Amino acid sequence: MSAHKKLTTDEKIHAMAEEMARQALAGNEPLFQVPSRTLANVNFNEVKRIVELGEGKTAREFFNLGQSKKYMQTLLVAEACKRLVAAGKTNSIRDLYYMTKHTIASTRDNTFESQDESDPIIEDLEVTLDSLREELHLFASNKGALVGDLTVVDGGDVIDCRRMGTGGWSVPSIVEPDVIQFREHEAKFVLLVEKDAMWRRLNEDKFWKTHQCILIHGGGQPPRGVRRLMYRMVNELKLPLYVFVDNDPWGYYIYSVVKQGSISLAYESRRMAIPSAKFIGLSSADVEKFQIPSEVTIRLEDNDIARAKEIMAYPWFVNNKVWQKEIQRMLSSKVKLELEALSAKGITFASDEYLPRKIKDKDFLD
Amino acid sequence: MSAHKKLTTDEKIHAMAEEMARQALAGNEPLFQVPSRTLANVNFNEVKRIVELGEGKTAREFFNLGQSKKYMQTLLVAEACKRLVAAGKTNSIRDLYYMTKHTIASTRDNTFESQDESDPIIEDLEVTLDSLREELHLFASNKGALVGDLTVVDGGDVIDCRRMGTGGWSVPSIVEPDVIQFREHEAKFVLLVEKDAMWRRLNEDKFWKTHQCILIHGGGQPPRGVRRLMYRMVNELKLPLYVFVDNDPWGYYIYSVVKQGSISLAYESRRMAIPSAKFIGLSSADVEKFQIPSEVTIRLEDNDIARAKEIMAYPWFVNNKVWQKEIQRMLSSKVKLELEALSAKGITFASDEYLPRKIKDKDFLD
Secondary structure, eight states: OGGGTTSOHHHHHHHHHHHHHHHHHTTOOOEEEEEOOSGGGEEEETTTTEEEEOSOEEEEETTOTTTHHHHHHHHHHHHHHHHHHHHTOOEEHHHHHHHHOOBOTTSSOBSOSSHHHHHHHHHHHHHHHTOOGGGGTEEOOOOOEEEESEEEEETTEEEETTSOTTTOEEOOSOOOTTTEEEEEEOOSEEEEESSHHHHHHHHHTTHHHHTTEEEEEOSSSOOHHHHHHHHHHHHHSOOOEEEEOOBSHHHHHHHHHHHHOOSTTGGGHHHHOOTTOEEEEOOTTHHHHTTOOGGGSEEOOHHHHHHHHHHHTSHHHHTOHHHHHHHHHHHHHTEEBOGGGGGGGOTTHIIIIIHHHHHHTTOOBO | OGGGTTSOHHHHHHHHHHHHHHHHHTTOOOEEEEEOOSGGGEEEETTTTEEEEOSOEEEEETTOTTTHHHHHHHHHHHHHHHHHHHHTOOEEHHHHHHHHOOBOTTSSOBSOSSHHHHHHHHHHHHHHHTOOGGGGTEEOOOOOEEEESEEEEETTEEEETTSOTTTOEEOOSOOOTTTEEEEEEOOSEEEEESSHHHHHHHHHTTHHHHTTEEEEEOSSSOOHHHHHHHHHHHHHSOOOEEEEOOBSHHHHHHHHHHHHOOSTTGGGHHHHOOTTOEEEEOOTTHHHHTTOOGGGSEEOOHHHHHHHHHHHTSHHHHTOHHHHHHHHHHHHHTEEBOGGGGGGGOTTHIIIIIHHHHHHTTOOBO
8 A cells, every 4th residue: 555655544444444445335245455464475675685575465355254254354454543543542462353353233242253364464454555553552561671861752752771670661552653752862872771681680780871872672582662762773774783692593683683674574564674773682602702711601402502593504604704604603512501600700791891892802793 | 697687689699699609619509508498497477377388498509410500590590680680680591591591511511401490499599598589589470450549659659559540550560769759649448359350440440549549450469560569558557458359379378478478589578578468259158248149150170179278277267267167168169259249239349339348347357
């Protein structure tokens, strides 16, 4: 729906509804096209360096026994989102399920039986309207926190992220420009930390102050809000992003999703993926480089090995010599390493030695 | 160790170490007493209305093949905590595991093989020293957020919780008075919301402003930091606490833990349990009282029924007619109800109708 590019979300939903009414009133079968979110329709764009959705579409037809329920559900979800947008309110995807669930008049059938039915419909609507979930006024769980050399405006409130104490600013799920605006910053880079424990270590040590940066964590795989906020910081504030994760296949995967996007959310890549992101560690070379004691390394499990081999074969890693070497070295060493293992070298080792040396030496993987 | 009551954590650890050295130098078998954390040693204190640890203790002996490893581990953890306290630093319990894990000289044995070994040792040390984990400078995961009519000082930074945007102040795991201090507040009550989705609904609707309150959530079962912070707000700011949870056995259990404490953390009750807490909803009476449509209720599963019956038999519920009626009504209705189900009555129904009516009518369960 490229014609919708400059429309507001409200207008897009309105246009979709009008089109359905027009088809029906003209005596035609009501239907709309949904970009397909299957693996076959996902590509790696070598130029943009992101995972993208292809051009494939499937029709969703009202007069098709196998599709009419989903047709109805999509329009119900669209209607509920229009109500949210009109009211200037946001809701969780679970609330949306309850908003759209009802018994169909003079039947015993419900529009939705479980949230498992409404969640994919939301994704369908996102791709159909070319609107982020956040633009539909829907949010997922809140996860992640931020401190550092940056002031933001969040829902009208000025938040000085330099003065957020030990807890930090809780990153909202919806960080679109109408809710979150950036103000003054002197940060030189953004550091994404996989886990909140290491984030708190760095915050307590005032690492962000000594190194003039923004510290953010996503509590594991960063949620959409954290990814979108990092995207905005990198693109609007022109900051480099460094990714600091466990040295295991899961850590590699977090980096990969942040950088290139994921297959399941391929349609979001161009608003979330950050191809310029750099991997600061932990690297499989660090055990030797920083003399990490061997008793804090963890033996690779069979599923780690299988997962590492899968990741090596990703189109964006397969021809990348640096990454082939990195993953191969982890496989040969037969061990992985958690961020917390750095504590074995001293309480503030990560803040005082590991990260400063990596940054000074520009010892990044790309 | 009642003699330790007025000692600092540092002094308590020092005293424990000195006692061990004294025993050894006197040619006696080194041992210390650990209050036992077994179900048999947990009681409900009818006067204080909290779950408490009894007087039972077990010795931990160095010259006992079955206990010497735990003896060593406890002293290692104590030593690491002393280092943290001395450095004025805090760490996660996973970091602590790595700090204390090493290969014992001239053997191939490690002090700890996994965090499953170090976590219970931390709990032993907490009860032995009569120190909260937070006083040992250890934290668990960060979870939960707060907004409302309150200013706090967090690690020296002044946080105005009235101006925290959509994300709120991320409640730290450690909220002891040396880290978090309360400043001005005009709040009339604290509202604990089970889930962040409803918390965000209420924050977006500025419920805390209209009703002059403090809104807090703990992302499900509130973590220690959130429980301890609520305890401090109730006791230091003299505020009532209302608990707003799903109408299911898990919601009842959250209320029960907040109010009376839990069996597994019985030794923390007197610093975390809030016997004055009141249950604001969702109640099994609400479906009728607020005409919640039946299609957003959820049929009870067998394990819900079993769990509800267990909760009915808790010493603090078994003689409470109001609670027997509440749980019995849920069982008879055969359905449970999630907070998000209120969305079926309108986007802002919880903020504009449900909670105001409950508060106005003082329609609480106690």
